[in-house]
Amino acid sequence: MVRASACHAEGRGFKSRRSRHYCSHVMYFESIMEEVISRIESDSNTAEIPIWAAIAVNDEIISISGNMVEQQRSSLMHAEFIVVLEALQKLQTKYLCEASLYVTLEPCVLCSSVLEKVRIKDIFFGAYSPKTGAIVHGARVFETSLHKPNIIGGIQEERCSRILKKFFDNNSEYVDDTMN
Numbered sequence: 001m002v003r004a005s006a007c008h009a010e011g012r013g014f015k016s017r018r019s020r021h022y023c024s025h026v027m028y029f030e031s032i033m034e035e036v037i038s039r040i041e042s043d044s045n046t047a048e049i050p051i052w053a054a055i056a057v058n059d060e061i062i063s064i065s066g067n068m069v070e071q072q073r074s075s076l077m078h079a080e081f082i083v084v085l086e087a088l089q090k091l092q093t094k095y096l097c098e099a100s101l102y103v104t105l106e107p108c109v110l111c112s113s114v115l116e117k118v119r120i121k122d123i124f125f126g127a128y129s130p131k132t133g134a135i136v137h138g139a140r141v142f143e144t145s146l147h148k149p150n151i152i153g154g155i156q157e158e159r160c161s162r163i164l165k166k167f168f169d170n171n172s173e174y175v176d177d178t179m180n
């Protein structure tokens with residue numbers, strides 16, 4: 001696994017690690033990320049900025065959602081925040097030490113802090129967000145936190161970026177505060 005600092009230092013080269021254990025786990029996280037991305041592509045709700053997230057335990061998704069900022073009329077309803085709340089509710093626990101978070105965009109400072117609070121085990125994300133990301137950009141929440149999850153960024157990065165770019169190109173009323 002690549003931690004935040006290593007992830008940053010090595011650029012986006014998580015594929016350079018080739019241990020047998022690592023490769024078998026790559027298959028799991030790539031297949032779960034595939035499921036998350038496919039939800040965006042089949043989501044007919046074009047009002048939301050297309051970011052989806054999932055929580056998985058033992059490589060099984062227990063919670064999956066897109067952003068619900070527009071539907072809930074709340075700027076707090078980021079996909080990561082929603083799936084964390086759902087997972088806590090489902091598992092009837094206050095921590096997610098055995099759970100993995102999957103999200104199509106580098107989490108913002110709000111969501112990164114939430115993930116730190118619930119002691120998430122792994123964070124897998126797709127596109128990097130130089131403007132609002134808080135993992136390898138901005139606040140770099142886990143560089144200073146006591147809790148250190150495993151973090152891998154850049155999974156299907158181009159595809160996740162393309163989805164966001166297309167959305168902002170087609171919806172000029174939204175300001176792209178995520179990407180370059």
Ligand SMILES: [Zn+2]
Binds near residue numbers: 078108110112
């Ligand atoms: Zn967020």
